[in-house]
Amino acid sequence: NSLRFYGIESHAELAKFSVRTALLTWICFSIMRLCSILFCICGVRCPLGDTSDILGGSQMIHIAIDGPAGAGKSTIARRVAEQIGFLYVDTGALYRAVGLFALRAGVDPADAAAVEPLLPKISLSLAFAQGVQQVLLNGENVSEAIRTPQVSMAASGVSAIPAVRRFLFSQQQDIARSNNVIMDGRDIGTVVLPDAQLKLFLTASPEDRAQRRFAQLQEKGQKADYEAVLADIRQRDYQDSHRAVAPLKPAPDARVVDTSGSTLEQSVALLRGIVRDTLGI
Numbered sequence: 001n002s003l004r005f006y007g008i009e010s011h012a013e014l015a016k017f018s019v020r021t022a023l024l025t026w027i028c029f030s031i032m033r034l035c036s037i038l039f040c041i042c043g044v045r046c047p048l049g050d051t052s053d054i055l056g057g058s059q060m061i062h063i064a065i066d067g068p069a070g071a072g073k074s075t076i077a078r079r080v081a082e083q084i085g086f087l088y089v090d091t092g093a094l095y096r097a098v099g100l101f102a103l104r105a106g107v108d109p110a111d112a113a114a115v116e117p118l119l120p121k122i123s124l125s126l127a128f129a130q131g132v133q134q135v136l137l138n139g140e141n142v143s144e145a146i147r148t149p150q151v152s153m154a155a156s157g158v159s160a161i162p163a164v165r166r167f168l169f170s171q172q173q174d175i176a177r178s179n180n181v182i183m184d185g186r187d188i189g190t191v192v193l194p195d196a197q198l199k200l201f202l203t204a205s206p207e208d209r210a211q212r213r214f215a216q217l218q219e220k221g222q223k224a225d226y227e228a229v230l231a232d233i234r235q236r237d238y239q240d241s242h243r244a245v246a247p248l249k250p251a252p253d254a255r256v257v258d259t260s261g262s263t264l265e266q267s268v269a270l271l272r273g274i275v276r277d278t279l280g281i
């Protein structure tokens with residue numbers, strides 16, 4: 001009955017119909033491929049999709065999450081990455097490792113002339129143990145050492161130096177080339193992964209972010225003063241968004257998500273929903 005309903009009377013007819021549909025799909029796909037290659041050769045972004053995919057480039061899915069310090073990017077991104085089986089990459093850790101190296105070398109992290117000569121002495125790598133990112137600085141695991149307030153400020157200092165940004169750029173792109181990633185930072189959607197299939201700019205009021213950071217520090221048993229945390233956040237916001245190179249700002253095609261007043265669970269659910277609706281995963 002169901003065959004008749006669609007105007008197909010027998011299984012032989014159904015088979016013919018399927019072959020015809022498959023052939024038609026293949027022809028349509030070939031035409032799209034041809035158009036995309038022509039667009040690519042002409043150096044024009046193809047309206048049918050990412051041309052680099054067609055010419056054998058990255059087939060990976062990239063989700064860029066940018067935003068100011070303390071907006072909850074890392075925790076939210078890590079959770080969503082776990083849920084969809086993507087690698088979560090925290091690019092701030094790379095800047096922190098360079099900041100730590102500068103501090104240990106007794107150098108002012110904001111002094112470009114002093115930091116630049118240090119770069120050839122730095123070898124950084126990211127390792128992923130059960131999906132958890134570890135940062136190795138010249139072979140030493142500094143994942144814990146880079147989480148102090150001094151290193152936060154040093155990271156912000158070195159991140160304004162163009163040579164440092166160039167130094168870390170290819171490292172970030174290399175990881176994305178061979179992985180489905182959720183990458184968080186300040187310039188992921190604007191500079192590092194401008195072709196990311198989904199770009200989010202996660203933000204919250206400075207007071208909200210300071211309150212969360214303050215609670216985190218207290219939880220870890222570290223001494224904290226709310227006003228000092230708030231002042232730190234405001235200063236880093238200013239530095240990160242006023243630097244000349246790759247300043248913190250939403251990409252024109254980024255979706256801005258304000259998590260002020262939301263719990264972590266609500267923010268994770270919101271982002272998970274956006275990923276599902278946009279990318280179908």
Ligand code: DC
Binds near residue numbers: 240
């Ligand atoms: O995300 P975070 O707080 O760990 O980042 C530390 C500093 O590194 C932050 O002040 C800005 C800088 N940063 C950057 O400039 N670009 C990135 N992609 C990531 C971090």
